[in-house]
Amino acid sequence: MSFADLGLSDELLRAVAEAGYDEPTPIQRQAIPSVLMMRDLIGIAQTGTGKTASFVLPMIDILAQGRSRARMPRSLILEPTRELAAQVAENFEKYGKHHKLSMALLIGGVSMGDQQKALEKGVDVLIATPGRLMDLFGRGKIMLNDCNLLVIDEADRMLDMGFIPDIEEICSKLPAQRQTLLFSATMPAPIKKLADKFLTSPKTIEVARPATANASIDQRLLKVDARKKKQVLIDRLSGHDVRTAIVFSNRKTTVRDLAKDLKRAGLRAGEIHGDMEQPERIRELDRFKEGEINILVASDVAARGLDIKDVSHVFNYDVPWHPDDYIHRIGRTGRAGKTGIAITLATPADAEAVEAIEKLTGAKIRPVEGPAAPAEPDAAPAPDDAEAPRRGRARGGRQAQDRPAREERPRREPRPPRAERSERGSARREPEEERPRHDERPARPRRPEPEPDEEGWNGPIPSFLGQTLGS
Ligand code: ADP
Ligand code: MG
Helix, strand or coil: CCHHHHCCCHHHHHHHHHCCCCCCCHHHHHHHHHHHCCCCEEEECCCCCCHHHHHHHHHHHHHCCCCCECCECCEEEECCCHHHHHHHHHHHHHHCCCCCCEEEEECCCCCHHHHHHHHHHCCCEEEECHHHHHHHHHCCCCCCCCCCEEEECCHHHHHHCCCHHHHHHHHHHCCCCCEEEEEECCCCHHHHHHHHHHCCCCEEEECCCCCCCCCCEEEEEEECCHHHHHHHHHHHHCCCCCCCEEEEECEHHHHHHHHHHHHHCCCCEEEECCCCCHHHHHHHHHHHHCCCCCEEEEEHHHHCCCCCCCCCEEEECCCCCCHHHHHHHHCCCCCCCCCEEEEEEECHHHHHHHHHHHHHHCCCCEEECCCCCCCCCCCCCCCCCECCCCCCCCHHHHHHHHCCCCCCCCCCCCCCCCCCCCCCCECCCCCCECCCCHHHCCCCCCCCCCCCCCCCECCCCCCCCCCECCC
């Protein structure tokens, strides 16, 4: 099936062809016709399956009819982080190049002035993080009465970040007669509830089982002795098959130490974690994308949503405490039709965490041969600077919108056609949190209170801010 079979306009098909897409992904195939028919929709598909275009494309055709009025955006897309918001805006720019649609991006770290000007004039599409939107709404700068199309994207991450109450409030300010689209990689109960409350007889599209890891990822479990873990990792990383690898660790200190040790072992390794300033992270990511280094040691928060093409391996140096982090981590490989290998190093003490992952994904992780595992469980690492955000705090998530991952951020200068992403925008430090004790593992760590971060983004500001698309 081709894009032409989906009922999209010729202009849009041209833009899609120019973007280099040959055929729609399964979620796009199923979602686009329904969205064009103005139906409410729930789209569940794992990360990297092209959910963005599945709403951006039909929205462009829908919005091509009619025009915007001052301060009354015609459609609203909610994103959990500014990086994702910026990425969606870039998608609008790319696919909407033959249309004359206007958009505004309301995210932290970008000056409000230009965005407000754009809003004053009226925009067809408003892309926002919930916190920023609520701020502006509170100041009477924006009216949502004319907003007939709402997209709640990355709903499970919204939940992780404590945005559900904000979203409910935003939903109640939109006209009751509207089209609502909700996209998520997984469908936990609170998201289901949200959908039941705010969507009207939605069509549900489920491309893969929720929380099922991508089938193009070969998942392996390597049982190791805690004391030999580092050496096992070094050996594996030195293998010929490892072209590029992201190595995940649960704690920032481990990320730092491990990166040092890998370098000492002669590997071309870099690091990315929440204690690094934004420019430093971007630099490190660039080195990785450009092949100067081929191993990136990363923490969860720093790596959420990174969309880097051609990562051959993901290593879980530590088994993640949260099973959903496992899905996010291994999803850094096996992207865009490529296959990838995800190797999880597990000590006997990790048995419970591994079980939780297998329960979530509904499949056993395939054990592979490695050095013999010890009989005795290793001691739990000392609590230090665990990077364990998410869940729990409802309201506290307000400022959290700007925390994690940036997904795609195309550069302006020409580059080899690799994925062009950089990392989350914040220059702010990640809050510290204690590692959960083993006997308390079932309880998720409380979400740390992030600091406000209004002007903290020193990353590039998208060129299209507040501008009209197309010619
Ligand atoms: P999701 O939101 O499902 O995680 P994205 O919308 O961010 O995924 O898309 C993931 C990647 O796939 C992006 O790099 C995007 O450019 C690419 N992509 C999307 N649709 C297609 C397509 N039809 N053909 C090829 N690549 C695509
Ligand atoms: Mg997405």
